[in-house]
Amino acid sequence: MGRRRLLLAGAAAFGVASVLAAYAGSAEMLIAARALLGIGGSTLMPSTMSLIRTMFHDDKQRTVAISVWMMSFMTGGAIGPLVAGFMLDSFWWGSVFLLAVPVMVLLLAAGPLLLPEYRDPSPGRVDLSSVLLSIVAVLALVYCLKQIAADGLTWQPALSFVAGLAAGVVFVRRQLRLAYPLIDIRLFRDRVFTTSVGTLLVSIMVMMGVYFFTAQYLQLVEGLSALQAGLWTLPSTAAGIVGTMAAPALVSRLRPVYVITGGFAVAIIGLAMLTQVGPSSLALLITGSVVLSIGIAPGTVLGTDMIVGSAPAERAGAASAVSETSSELGGALGIAILGSIATTAYHSRLTDTIPAGLAPEAADTALNTLGGALETAKGLPARLGDQLVAAAHDAFVHGLHVIAIVSIIAMVAFAASAAVVLRRMRASTDPEPASPPVPESKHP
Numbered sequence: 243m244g245r246r247r248l249l250l251a252g253a254a255a256f257g258v259a260s261v262l263a264a265y266a267g268s269a270e271m272l273i274a275a276r277a278l279l280g281i282g283g284s285t286l287m288p289s290t291m292s293l294i295r296t297m298f299h300d301d302k303q304r305t306v307a308i309s310v311w312m313m314s315f316m317t318g319g320a321i322g323p324l325v326a327g328f329m330l331d332s333f334w335w336g337s338v339f340l341l342a343v344p345v346m347v348l349l350l351a352a353g354p355l356l357l358p359e360y361r362d363p364s365p366g367r368v369d370l371s372s373v374l375l376s377i378v379a380v381l382a383l384v385y386c387l388k389q390i391a392a393d394g395l396t397w398q399p400a401l402s403f404v405a406g407l408a409a410g411v412v413f414v415r416r417q418l419r420l421a422y423p424l425i426d427i428r429l430f431r432d433r434v435f436t437t438s439v440g441t442l443l444v445s446i447m448v449m450m451g452v453y454f455f456t457a458q459y460l461q462l463v464e465g466l467s468a469l470q471a472g473l474w475t476l477p478s479t480a481a482g483i484v485g486t487m488a489a490p491a492l493v494s495r496l497r498p499v500y501v502i503t504g505g506f507a508v509a510i511i512g513l514a515m516l517t518q519v520g521p522s523s524l525a526l527l528i529t530g531s532v533v534l535s536i537g538i539a540p541g542t543v544l545g546t547d548m549i550v551g552s553a554p555a556e557r558a559g560a561a562s563a564v565s566e567t568s569s570e571l572g573g574a575l576g577i578a579i580l581g582s583i584a585t586t587a588y589h590s591r592l593t594d595t596i597p598a599g600l601a602p603e604a605a606d607t608a609l610n611t612l613g614g615a616l617e618t619a620k621g622l623p624a625r626l627g628d629q630l631v632a633a634a635h636d637a638f639v640h641g642l643h644v645i646a647i648v649s650i651i652a653m654v655a656f657a658a659s660a661a662v663v664l665r666r667m668r669a670s671t672d673p674e675p676a677s678p679p680v681p682e683s684k685h686p
Contacts, residue, residue: 481532
């Protein structure tokens, strides 16, 4: 289709799906509209990233461009909760979906005038079987994790795991046989590319998983409104923007391995601070989130840059798709894996501390989620309700501690991997090593 055309087509689809979601008349219609939003939105980031790869051939310029791209992503993340909180306080729930419509209209008007078009001269065909296999693999594995967290290890999640693993294996083997694979598995033969994908995936997984629970902490533990919670996310978002924009300057003076591993070390300090958060530790939570954000940001920028930069220019679209897939998969796994771990920890802790005297149905509701516990407490006598709220808050914070510890372990492992693989990469200002002389051929 071409990268610009795909971007504009995705923008149009995203705008239409946003209107459908805003005026959805049922949960089923909303879910379907959200699925369309996912399809439309999935075209935006790979298209823009592959355009950056083909527009900026200089390594330093491309790193700066990706930093601005990432900063825009984080700025949107900061503005989103604030504006959405205002919209939810002032209008009906569907109004939040309409925020995207004028942005998509502006893109559709300005894109054809400002953006160049690039397309692969030999694109090949889209393999629909590979699309189906990838969806089955990811959804089956995520379903397995969620069911284990909810009901423990039974035959259903076990069967789902086997099905997802089998689909994943078939998917990889199929990509290696196809002339035009959906995902070019051969790109992973480059150790820098593979390590960069892993670094980006883990960074996004930790960031999304932790932020998912800090947002709940702000509203369900601290009792803040949506708008107030959005305001308290600004410091960590601002820290992420600072870390993002600092990445090009850092990598121009230091080797990428030092920037990535140093950033991971800072992020680990932030996660360690989160392990000390209690039910009334707003300042510590915000401080830990700020440190985590500023440490994780350089790794996301450089990971994206190295993924796109290590692939040949004609494979920029494929590399950008892998980058976007790792980001989306990291976000999904962050919520699925870390969410499942936190849910299990919450359930286990509250099982031991739940106050006596609750009806079985009320106890089951409280054990499922913190929101369920708070809603159950509203219908209880004051003293018993206060005891349940205190126990549920303690169990939720315990779950936050557990996922922070798991995140530390994951980041230490990938920092070590990055230190080994990327140790020979130079800073962008280091001179290129002189090429050895090529021996003169003895044959014509």
